Amino acid sequence: MSDKSKKPKNLTIKHPCADLISIWSLRILLDLEAWKSMNGVYNSYTGDGDILKAIGLGHLEDSDMEKNEFLALLNAQQVKFNKQKIKTCPIFKANYKRFRTLTGLSKTEAEILRFAIVINSHRGLDNTADQLDYIDARGVINVLSYLLDIPNKKVRKAFSTDGLLARSGLLRFSKNNTEKMGHRLSVMPGLGNILFASQSGDMLKQYFQSAKQAQLKPSDYQYIDSDYQLIKSYIQHGYQDKLKGINILLHGSPGTGKSELIRTLSRDLTAHLYEISYTNEEGDALSGNSRFAAYQLSQQVLSKQKNALIVFDEVEDVFPDEFSLFGNTSSEGKRKAWINQQLEENPVPAIWISNNIEQIDHAFIRRFDFVLELDQPPKKVREKILNKYLADLPISQQWIKQAAANQHLAPALISRAAKVISVINNKQNNSEQSLEKVLGNTLAAMGHSKRVLEPKTEDTLSYRLDALNPDRDIKQLVNGFKSHPQGRICLYGPPGTGKTEFGRFVAKQLDQQLLVKRASDLLSSYVGGTEKQIANMFEQANSNNSVLLLDEADSFLQNRSGARNSWEITQVNELLTQMEEFKGIFICSTNLVDSLDAACLRRFDFKIKFNYLKSEQTWTLFKQTLKDLKVPCKNKKYWKNELSKFSNLTPGDFATVVRQNNLNKLEITPDSLLKELSLESSFKQEAPTRGIGFMATI
Numbered sequence: 001m002s003d004k005s006k007k008p009k010n011l012t013i014k015h016p017c018a019d020l021i022s023i024w025s026l027r028i029l030l031d032l033e034a035w036k037s038m039n040g041v042y043n044s045y046t047g048d049g050d051i052l053k054a055i056g057l058g059h060l061e062d063s064d065m066e067k068n069e070f071l072a073l074l075n076a077q078q079v080k081f082n083k084q085k086i087k088t089c090p091i092f093k094a095n096y097k098r099f100r101t102l103t104g105l106s107k108t109e110a111e112i113l114r115f116a117i118v119i120n121s122h123r124g125l126d127n128t129a130d131q132l133d134y135i136d137a138r139g140v141i142n143v144l145s146y147l148l149d150i151p152n153k154k155v156r157k158a159f160s161t162d163g164l165l166a167r168s169g170l171l172r173f174s175k176n177n178t179e180k181m182g183h184r185l186s187v188m189p190g191l192g193n194i195l196f197a198s199q200s201g202d203m204l205k206q207y208f209q210s211a212k213q214a215q216l217k218p219s220d221y222q223y224i225d226s227d228y229q230l231i232k233s234y235i236q237h238g239y240q241d242k243l244k245g246i247n248i249l250l251h252g253s254p255g256t257g258k259s260e261l262i263r264t265l266s267r268d269l270t271a272h273l274y275e276i277s278y279t280n281e282e283g284d285a286l287s288g289n290s291r292f293a294a295y296q297l298s299q300q301v302l303s304k305q306k307n308a309l310i311v312f313d314e315v316e317d318v319f320p321d322e323f324s325l326f327g328n329t330s331s332e333g334k335r336k337a338w339i340n341q342q343l344e345e346n347p348v349p350a351i352w353i354s355n356n357i358e359q360i361d362h363a364f365i366r367r368f369d370f371v372l373e374l375d376q377p378p379k380k381v382r383e384k385i386l387n388k389y390l391a392d393l394p395i396s397q398q399w400i401k402q403a404a405a406n407q408h409l410a411p412a413l414i415s416r417a418a419k420v421i422s423v424i425n426n427k428q429n430n431s432e433q434s435l436e437k438v439l440g441n442t443l444a445a446m447g448h449s450k451r452v453l454e455p456k457t458e459d460t461l462s463y464r465l466d467a468l469n470p471d472r473d474i475k476q477l478v479n480g481f482k483s484h485p486q487g488r489i490c491l492y493g494p495p496g497t498g499k500t501e502f503g504r505f506v507a508k509q510l511d512q513q514l515l516v517k518r519a520s521d522l523l524s525s526y527v528g529g530t531e532k533q534i535a536n537m538f539e540q541a542n543s544n545n546s547v548l549l550l551d552e553a554d555s556f557l558q559n560r561s562g563a564r565n566s567w568e569i570t571q572v573n574e575l576l577t578q579m580e581e582f583k584g585i586f587i588c589s590t591n592l593v594d595s596l597d598a599a600c601l602r603r604f605d606f607k608i609k610f611n612y613l614k615s616e617q618t619w620t621l622f623k624q625t626l627k628d629l630k631v632p633c634k635n636k637k638y639w640k641n642e643l644s645k646f647s648n649l650t651p652g653d654f655a656t657v658v659r660q661n662n663l664n665k666l667e668i669t670p671d672s673l674l675k676e677l678s679l680e681s682s683f684k685q686e687a688p689t690r691g692i693g694f695m696a697t698i
Contacts, residue, residue: 016089016196017118019081024115024147025054025128026078032143034131035074045070051131054124056080095195098203102301108154109165112144116171116185121192129181137175140184169296188297189290190280204301206281207294211273211311214263215388215415221261223381223543227372228265234370235269235349239307246349249365251357252374254446255410258353261374262311271309274298278314288317295350296342303347313353319360343367358526373536377411378544379404379513385411389418390435399432399453403439407515408448413439463505467621467651468498469611477606478509481585485510488579488586488603490553492593493610494684496652499589502610503549506585515546519555531574538578538586545584553588557600576603613651615644621654622673629658629668639670646681653680 015021029035029051038045046052049061055077065073100110119125132143141159145152158165165171172186194203202209221228231248238246250258266273276295279285286294295312302308312318319339344367357365365371377385383404390400403409417438421431436452444450465475481487491499500516507514515537522533534556541548550556556575579586580603588604590596601607613621619640626633633639643649657676661668 015118015122016092017114017122019084019086019088021118021122021125022055022077023081023086024118025051025125026074026081027147028128028132028143029055030071030074030078031146032132034128035071037131037133039067048127050124050127052124054122054128089196091198092195095197095199095203098199099195102204103164103168103170103297104300104304105164105170106158108150109158109163111148111150112155112158113165113171113187115144115148116187117192117195119182119185120187121196126182132181134177134180136177137173137184140173140181143181164300167296168300169293188293189286193281204297206277206279208274208276208298208302208310211263211266211275214260214267216257216260216264216385216411218264218268220377220381220384221264223378224372224374228261231370231372232265232268235265235271235309238349239269239271244347245344245369247343247346247368248349248351249354249357249368249371250351250374251354251371253376253410254355255412256374256376257411258374259311259313260411262309262351262353266309269307269309271307272305273309273311274302276310276312292318292339292342299346299348299350305348308348310348310350311353312350315352315354316356316359319364339364340367358524358529373539375536375540375543376407376409378546379407382406382409382411382414385414389415393418393421393435394431395435396432402453405454405513406452407513408443408446409439409452413442417442463498463501463651464620464624465505467613467617467624468502469613469617471609471611472606474502474608477608478506481506481510485512485585486583487605488582489588490593490596490601490604490607491587491589491610492591492607494612494648494650495591496650496656497610497612498651499610500549500551501651503547503587503589506587507547510547510585513544513546514549515541515544516549516551518550519552522556528570530571534571534574535578538582541584541586542582547585547587548582549587549589551589554590554592554595557588557590557596572597572600576600579603612648618643618646618649621651622670622677625654625658625673626668626670631668631670633670639674642674643677646677648681648684649677653677656680 029038035045038048038051044062044065045067046060046063046065049058052058052061055074057073057077060073096110096114099105105113119129129143132139135143141152141155144150145155148155157163159173160166166173170188170191174184174186176184188207190206194206218228235246235248237243250262252258263273276291276298277286278291291312295310298310302310340363343364352368354360376382383400386395386400386404386409417435420438421435424434439452440450443452465478468474477489491502493499503516504514517537522530522537524530524533537550538548540546556571576599593601593607593609622639622643623633623636654677657673657680658668660676661672666672
């Protein structure tokens with residue numbers, strides 16, 4: 001066998017605090033008489049090799065040995081270690097000193113924490129302490145007082161709930177009656193790795209670190225300027241007056257720019273922003289408890305720094321929800337009280353970010369000084385963000401203006417898509433198409449339409465007021481909106497009669513953005529969630545100065561007399577309250593007006609019925625469709641006569657036939673158009689076509 005293939009004699013790595021471990025272990029075994037338990041567990045004093053290695057007697061594992069002989073060896077080892085100088089690894093010693101400076105730990109607190117770190121990292125010391133069997137919390141304090149040569153009173157004070165060890169999250173002291181000593185001392189995850197390994201930079205970066213620089217300016221948040229200025233002023237006064245317990249809760253859908261807003265605010269305040277880490281040094285995700293402990297540590301360390309600001313993102317898993325108390329009332333109640341305390345005494349202002357606060361107990365939400373929901377930015381802001389991130393890419397202004405109309409294009413989506421396109425961009429690459437592909441795939445994954453831009457007008461019919469059959473003069477209504485853009489309109493009638501498109505037409509005429517909401521956008525599985533979504537809908541329309549269109553309004557305006565559940569009533573009440581306070585144009589469309597609540601209908605300024613097309617309107621749309629497709633129409637008298645047999649056609653039917661022919665790649669003829677319209681008519685069983693014998697009444 002060659003020298004290279006020889007097995008190393010000793011693969012054991014010496015613990016950085018090996019000498020201290022030996023001294024502590026011997027004190028536990030001899031001075032506290034824990035050696036008596038060793039024979040009972042293993043039927044031998046030398047059965048636990050880890051304990052023997054801890055005191056330098058590992059070579060005696062499983063040796064036959066009597067009590068007197070074993071005690072003599074223990075005494076000899078204790079005399080030996082008491083005489084020699086205690087050696088500590090230089091790396092650990094330097095890290096330990098640096099860590100004390102950063103955290104402000106007293107000598108007593110630091111020595112207790114050192115013991116806790118060592119017992120959690122060395123099996124021998126842990127097993128040795130286990131020989132003390134189940135000792136109560138007072139017993140642990142007495143043991144530590146003796147082992148570390150610290151007065152009992154100081155140890156007890158260091159373990160107090162208002163002590164630095166507890167406040168910083170570095171050490172949790174369990175007072176349960178069923179745990180052994182090692183289990184009672186829970187150290188912040190990863191702390192041992194920090195103190196045992198060489199450090200070349202920020203030793204606390206796995207817990208918190210400086211946040212990224214802001215990319216936007218305060219002017220980009222003009223649509224929430226009043227909220228922005230309130231938060232800014234509050235934190236400024238907090239710095240000046242050294243206020244404690246400043247906590248801001250920022251929530252909203254993913255990608256709406258919450259983190260970027262905080263970075264912008266931090267720069268505006270000339271504050272140094274720190275963010276709580278998501279992962280440890282190995283890249284593994286930190287649990288909610290670990291992240292909260294990291295937050296506690298950041299508060300302690302950064303309290304000495306001027307104008308520091310802490311951001312705690314994705315806090316959904318940190319706070320127990322309002323339903324979690326069932327089954328464990330005592331422990332959860334204590335945890336709630338403890339978290340509430342953290343929200344009242346933090347010396348450094350903190351901003352907490354969440355995508356969804358539905359599951360967070362309201363008892364916690366009430367503790368925040370300021371709660372702000374950040375929705376999608378308005379069209380003008382989206383256009384500005386698109387221009388900013390796409391400035392270096394060959395993207396036309398026309399494309400940007402069209403894309404800005406998509407209300408689902410959040411700032412985060414735009415920035416990430418721009419990053420992808422900037423990397424793959426080349427002369428052969430169509431950047432606009434690639435950008436639509438990247439954005440569309442993400443939108444689809446989030447449950448939205450994959451289409452980034454609005455469909456081209458050539459693919460659909462032109463919207464014509466004279467091709468609608470309402471029971472009121474809607475042209476006069478639109479002119480009225482131009483001079484006084486406020487009102488509540490209920491549009492009802494059969495599907496396809498142009499109700500939803502009327503909302504689009506109004507928005508276009510007023511040069512306003514249209515906000516369309518459907519039942520699926522508002523319904524929530526949480527109690528009170530739907531009511532909140534309804535309120536948010538009106539708030540979004542108000543802040544963006546949008547025409548608000550609620551499609552499928554019958555889902556929320558049902559007759560309350562037939563309600564079986566309380567939430568059915570509260571949803572209707574919420575919608576009525578919000579629509580009365582709304583200062584813009586609110587349009588509801590429904591196909592089931594007969595089921596609507598009478599009190600609801602009274603709230604609308606106009607109730608307009610959209611009927612099936614009249615014969616002349618059907619003929620007008622027939623000619624218009626053929627003209628748009630450049631199809632000649634001969635023998636007009638014949639086609640007009642044939643169309644007059646239908647009484648249940650709508651503009652939507654014409655649009656459907658055009659789409660069908662586009663999909664089939666067939667050329668439309670007057671005959672094929674008529675046949676397809678006849679099929680659409682036949683599907684409407686509830687509205688039969690007129691017989692020929694009644695033509696004289698037309």
